Amino acid sequence: MxxxxxxxxxxxxxxQDKRVIPYLIExxxxxxxxxxxxxxxxxxxxxxxxxxAHEISTQLKESGxxxxxxxxxxDDDLSARWTSIRNACLKSIPDFPEQLPKTGxxxxxxxxxxxxxxxxxxxKQGMLETFLAYMIPDESEPFWEYAQxxxxxxxxxxxxxxxxxxxKANIYTWLAWQNPPGxxxxxxxxQRILNPQHPQAQPFMTWFKNLYDL
Numbered sequence: 001m002x003x004x005x006x007x008x009x010x011x012x013x014x015x016q017d018k019r020v021i022p023y024l025i026e027x028x029x030x031x032x033x034x035x036x037x038x039x040x041x042x043x044x045x046x047x048x049x050x051x052x053a054h055e056i057s058t059q060l061k062e063s064g065x066x067x068x069x070x071x072x073x074x075d076d077d078l079s080a081r082w083t084s085i086r087n088a089c090l091k092s093i094p095d096f097p098e099q100l101p102k103t104g105x106x107x108x109x110x111x112x113x114x115x116x117x118x119x120x121x122x123x124k125q126g127m128l129e130t131f132l133a134y135m136i137p138d139e140s141e142p143f144w145e146y147a148q149x150x151x152x153x154x155x156x157x158x159x160x161x162x163x164x165x166x167x168k169a170n171i172y173t174w175l176a177w178q179n180p181p182g183x184x185x186x187x188x189x190x191q192r193i194l195n196p197q198h199p200q201a202q203p204f205m206t207w208f209k210n211l212y213d214l
Contacts, residue, residue, distance in 0.1 A: 005043035007066040008212055011050050011059070017071060017128055018044040019186040027196035028205050030214050040069065040212055048072055051084050053091045054088040060092050060112060062144055069115040069211050073127035076164060081118055084173055089114075103208035115211040117204060129167045134200035136174065 012018055021033040021042060032039055037145035043066040048057070059068055074081050077082065082100045089096045093109045102123055136144045150171045155161070161169050176182050178193050188194045195201075208214070 005064075007064050008035070008040035009065065009067065009182070010040040010041060010042045010069040010071065011083075012071045013043050013048050013073060014046060016185060018042045020128065020189065021071075021182075022046050023186045023189040024201070025208065025214075027192075027204075028201075030209070035133065036175070038212075038214065049204055051088045053088045056088050057092045058128045060114070065112055065131070065177065065213055066114070067113040069117070069208075073119045074125045074177050075127060076125050078118060078125055080125070085116060085118075103203060104211075106200065106207070106211050113211060115209055116206065121200075121203065129171045129185075131201075131204065132188075132194060133167065133171050133174075134194060135189070135194040135198045136171075137195045137198070141173075141179060144174055 005018065012019070012021070022039075025039065026032050030039065045109065050059075050070070052116070069084065072081060072085070086096055088096070088155075093107065093114065094105075095109075097105065100116065100118065100122055102121075104122055105114075108115050120126040120134065124130070133144070148170050151159075151173050154169075155166075159169075171185075172182075175188055175193070179187070183193055185189060185194075189196050201206050
């Protein structure tokens with residue numbers, strides 16, 4: 001659907017992000033209602049193809065848009081990711097900042113609030129799963145450490161997951177040991193297997209609330 005129907009919009013890489021974020025926001029006290037009025041409409045691209053000068057320009061020109069946010073994974077090179085985002089935005093936002101704030105970017109351009117958050121925390125390499133690992137309850141830390149040891153040993157023995165997916169393997173291994181075992185990420189938030197109010201999750205929540213005036 002065209003974003004003109006949604007004054008507030010959030011673009012994410014994949015459906016996992018699209019599922020997780022509403023549960024995280026609700027678990028922090030903001031009902032996910034009135035889509036596009038109080039909270040943003042989330043569009044999943046299935047990739048990072050939206051990091052493109054033409055696509056960014058098109059999004060910013062949509063009628064009625066007041067707020068546009070981008071959430072992307074740093075993957076294995078945060079600096080390169082930020083550079084690609086900045087290069088894609090400079091055509092539409094000539095005063096786009098050179099540095100990514102640790103608290104996430106919120107920038108005004110032609111009356112539109114434009115935000116960027118690079119998972120996990122605008123400072124480290126990683127992805128959505130890296131960020132969600134910040135929400136592992138403190139009392140589960142010994143099991144979390146052991147889960148990472150098990151994954152490392154599995155990789156040494158020939159487990160076929162690629163190195164770039166190490167954080168995915170870690171958190172899904174840990175989730176396999178919970179009650180009930182093997183919850184999906186959004187369900188783990190909903191059922192408080194992960195702690196959505198963990199202090200390490202709050203910088204993201206602050207950025208999200210400030211960007212979307214919640």
